[in-house]
Amino acid sequence: MNLSDTHAAVRRPVPQELLDVLASHFGTRCSQADAVLEHHGRDESPYPVTPPDVVIFAESTEDVVLVAKLCSQYKVPLIPYGAGSSLEGHFLAIQGGVTLNLQGLNRIVSVNAEDLTATVQAGVTRKQLNEEIRDTGLFFPIDPGADASLGGMAATRASGTNAVRYGTMRENVVNLTVVTADGRVLRTTGRARKSSAGYDLTRIFVGSEGTLGIITEVTVRLYPQPEAVSAAICTFDTLDSAVKCVIDTIQMGVPVARVEFMDANAVRTVNQYSKLSLRESPMLLFEFHGSPEGVKEQAEVVQDLAREHGGHDFEWAERPEDRSRLWTARHNAYFAGVQSRPGCRSSTTDVCVPISRLADSVGAAARLLEQAPFPYTIVGHVGDGNYHVLMLLDPEDTAEWKLSEEINHAIVRQAIEVGGTCTGEHGIGMHKMQFMQDEFDPAALELMRSLKLAFDPDNLLNPGKIV
Amino acid sequence: MNLSDTHAAVRRPVPQELLDVLASHFGTRCSQADAVLEHHGRDESPYPVTPPDVVIFAESTEDVVLVAKLCSQYKVPLIPYGAGSSLEGHFLAIQGGVTLNLQGLNRIVSVNAEDLTATVQAGVTRKQLNEEIRDTGLFFPIDPGADASLGGMAATRASGTNAVRYGTMRENVVNLTVVTADGRVLRTTGRARKSSAGYDLTRIFVGSEGTLGIITEVTVRLYPQPEAVSAAICTFDTLDSAVKCVIDTIQMGVPVARVEFMDANAVRTVNQYSKLSLRESPMLLFEFHGSPEGVKEQAEVVQDLAREHGGHDFEWAERPEDRSRLWTARHNAYFAGVQSRPGCRSSTTDVCVPISRLADSVGAAARLLEQAPFPYTIVGHVGDGNYHVLMLLDPEDTAEWKLSEEINHAIVRQAIEVGGTCTGEHGIGMHKMQFMQDEFDPAALELMRSLKLAFDPDNLLNPGKIV
Known part of the structure; x- marks a missing residue:
């Protein structure tokens, strides 16, 4: 990825007349202040800030209708903005235009x-x-x-x-x-x-x-909130044995509510960030939902499977506060990673593969990363075959960025070869558009483009994303 | 519905040249024999036979590609045909053309x-x-x-x-x-x-x-095949109490594998057809999947709920052969209904409503049907809020048809009013196209039409269906 790709796109002109109409209708809910524009031109992706020309703070469907009609009339791009937490440059205003902040639709x-x-x-x-x-x-x-x-x-x-x-x-x-x-x-x-x-x-x-x-x-x-919930963590000597334990769990049809993987690096950063003392080796976090008997039954099956795969330290967290601490730690894995290398920015992979190929896929990724000069962590919603490599990069070091993109592409290529996808849950945005041709047949991409054209003939809605 | 509507559509000409190319390529797998055309122009709907001009028996994706290319070249309608079991005129060749029988793709x-x-x-x-x-x-x-x-x-x-x-x-x-x-x-x-x-x-x-x-x-x-399966039937004094028992079951989050409803009429026809002696009152059939303990737990919860709603005769069928007899009876409910009135054809509703409105919806349908001069049965996948009224009609009696269509429309209207749909699982085909405008906003229908046009610009694929 060339990090300045975003600036290569042609910004479309936004007529002053449109800006005047928006300002007069929305008053203080229409902003061209630099700080506001910049805030809406930045997500969690590594792209440079790419602001829109104006931001509207919508509060109702009617507001959205009005702005859409105006953008359609003036042929100006229109970009919806939710919580700003996307990771792939989803809402960067690469062709300029109007960003529609929807946080006021909060009812x-x-x-x-x-x-x-x-x-x-x-x-x-x-x-x-x-x-x-x-x-x-x-x-x-x-x-x-x-x-x-x-x-x-x-x-x-x-x-x-x-x-x-x-x-x-x-x-x-x-x-x-x-x-x-x-x-x-x-x-x-x-x-x-x-x-x-x-x-x-x-x-x-x-x-x-x-x-x-x-x-x-x-x-x-x-x-319905489950009658009973219990959580457990279990560590393994190798990444492979942890992943294989998950594969067996899924194949046996155990209805686990959550099964998350963290590699030793991820556990280490989480320990630092959340002041925990988890054993720093590959780890699975489980959560079970159901009736008290059902939860017990599921947990016993999984505990047996973990033991078969050499798992140890199967620790229970049945009290809500213990579970909460554990899951907060897992949820903070992203921030824990980013904070472990001061000043870094992250690039995150998001492949998802058929569960039978998960051990191969994670193993191949780990081997690619062993050579990397930058730190990384691996975490994953492994019950779905989905995992993330968080690569922690020096924003000034183009060699690191280049290598991280090569590794990202290699991980994606391997995932697609085994029937997987370049993105399990983050979406395409801008960053993963490069992978669409690897993943889909030309005729499939052609249908996607024709769908976009059918629904948005003037290419006004979040242009330059997905297809 | 005017039963001869199908003949009002304009059949498009099929050039002799195309027929010759198909015949020469597919040999005996290309047929214009009357019996073959007629067979492919008839489904389980009440529409008159509406045959295509030619039938191709495909055996591979490559066969389908060739036929699609030819139909595209000659601008001739192309209709896929599976098992022929659809109920709404899905594959009737109302504009003529080529029907592609896919039964040979059987690997x-x-x-x-x-x-x-x-x-x-x-x-x-x-x-x-x-x-x-x-x-x-x-x-x-x-x-x-x-x-x-x-x-x-x-x-x-x-x-x-x-x-x-x-x-x-x-x-x-x-x-x-x-x-x-x-x-x-x-x-x-x-x-x-x-x-x-x-x-x-x-x-x-x-x-x-x-x-x-x-x-x-x-x-x-x-x-995974469930470790344990058990089935049970339970009868109720009223339709309302049976349906309310289902609503409670779903709202409590009991993971029942099946919960089917039959009204007294349906039980009566099933008794006759399958030589059973089930009590002829509103009935629920349950099936539970899981571990032995899990199944037991689910069944106990449901049995308690049934009792609260005045259910009686909670009978168990744990042996596979007993379960099989019960479910065969349920599966034959359609044929049992049709056979109960010799020479009849059936018209079937398929509404699906939010579960909270199910008792109202089924109750309203039953009241409409009380006045009808023709027999009917009600069965349903009530755990989804989906049920069917099977109206058994004299094919020669236009008054019966007219009334059945009015009742059908009234049931659909009521379902849509409470947030439901005209079809839970049968699809639109031709018969339910009349309801699309009731169910969808004009802008939604417009998008559907633009999608059809984007994917099939010449309107060749099963034309005259859905939109």
Whole structure:
């Protein structure tokens, strides 16, 4: 990757007339202040800041409709912005234009506890939702680590630690309210658990990264809070034996709620960051949900499997505060990594492979990284076959960046060769566009482009992303 | 519905030159025999026979590519045909053209037991797949009753009795091989359990009913055969109390594998057809999958709930042969209904509503039907909020047809009003196109039409269906 690629894209002109109309309608909710523009031109990716021309702080679907109509009229790019936690340059304004900050769409529209669904505005974050529904006895399981917005999570087809049991946003979005490129509003479907009526518009918008329409409301599935929860950690002498333990667990159909992997490097940075004293060798973190008997049964099966693979120190965390400390540590693995090398920026891989190839894939990645001059950690939602290599890079050292991109590409190539994907949950954004041709047949890419053109003929919605 | 609507569509001319090329290439696998054309112009819907001009019996993806290229060149409609078990006129050749029988694509391509997936050609039926993988300890759960082809099940987004636990084809198709309208081949994605790479082509083709591309291979998820299975039936005094028992079961998060409803009429026809002596009142059939302890635990919870709702005769069927008799009876409910009125044809509703509205919806349907001069039965995959009214009609009696269509429309209208859908699993075909405008916003229908146009600009693939 050339880190200045972003500046090669042609910024489209934004007419003063449009800026005037926006300013007059939105008042203080329309900003061209440098700090605001810069804030909206920066995500967790290594790209340089790439600001839009103006930011609108929307508070309703009607606001979004108005802005979309204006952008359509003036042929100006329109970029939705949720919590700003994406990793691949998803919302960088490489062609300039209007960024639509959706954090003001922060209302829980309705909770249908009886139907196990909730409808929220796109800016509501997953933690906010879970706090607001706590008393219903239900919860929303998808947990990508960051406190992302539900609109953003839908748009990137996010998942995270619980996906092995509860699925990803693909399975857990019931319906969406979407504003089209020309400013019309639609609901993608109803609230029934299943439907065979027409094309699956919901799934078309889930994962479309703001390039096909702007999501303004999301209805998601909720689940009964499990009667019993227990967590355990187990360390292994080798990465291979840890991964093989996971493979056996999945193949036996044990309904684990979470199974996370950390390599020895990751455990070390987490120990430093979270003041823990976990044994610094490859580790699995498990969580089990169910009835008290069910949880016990699952845990026994997994403990036996871990023992077969040479696991030791199978430690239990049954008290909520112990579990919470453990999972906070895991969630902080990203920040722990970044902080372990002061001043660094990170580049993160996100391949996902068929579970039978996981040990090969992680092993190959580790061998590639052994030679690297920069520190790295490996963590993963390994129950899904998904893992991340966090490469901690000196932002000034182009040789490090070049090597990290080569390693990234080699890891992706290996994953695709065994039937996997370049991204399990982070999405394509800009950074992974280079891998689309490796992963998809030319005819598939052609269909994706024709879909984009059909839904957004003037290429206004988050242009220059995905395809 | 006017039953002769199908004949109002304009049949497009099929040039003799195309027929000659097909005949010379496919030999005996190309047929214009009357019996063959008629067979391919008739499904389980009440529409009159609407044959294509020619039928090709494909045996490979390459065959499909060749036919698609020719149809594209000559601008002739192309209609895929699986097991012929669809219910809504899905494959009737209302504009004439070429029907592509895919039953010869009947090979299991690969079984990846370690990854819990299997790849099959589109003509493989679900029973064939389950027979061939029996020794692996895995099974494919989706069970729409008919022994449908997996390509057809993907194309109609089918589900059935197990969907409450295992999901529908939407959740269980991993990837697809598809031939486009102009005869290119693509795989929609890889074999990883999840991916955030680009637009979800898999979900675009699942449920597209042959209108966007021809599915030639399907990779599906498999599941470990449950260690323990038990089934139970329970009767209730009223339809309402049976349905409310289901609602409570789902809301408590009990992971039932199946929960099926039959009204007293359905039980009566099943008793006659299958020589059983079930008590002829509203009935629920349950199946539980899991470990022996887990199954026991689930069953106890459900038995308590049934008792609270006045259920009686909670009868167990733990031996495989007893379970099999029970489920065969349920699966034969459609044929049992049809045979109970000699010479009749059936019209079937397929609404699916949020579970909280299920009792209202079924109750309203039953009240509408009380007045009807024709017999009917109600059965349902009620754990999903999905149920069917089977109306048994005299094919010669236009008044009966007219009334059945009015009742159908009223049931659909009520379902859509409460957030439901006109079709939970059968698909749109021709019969339900009339409901699309009730169910979707104009902008949603517009996007569906633009998607169809983008993927099939000449409207050659199964024209006149869905949109």
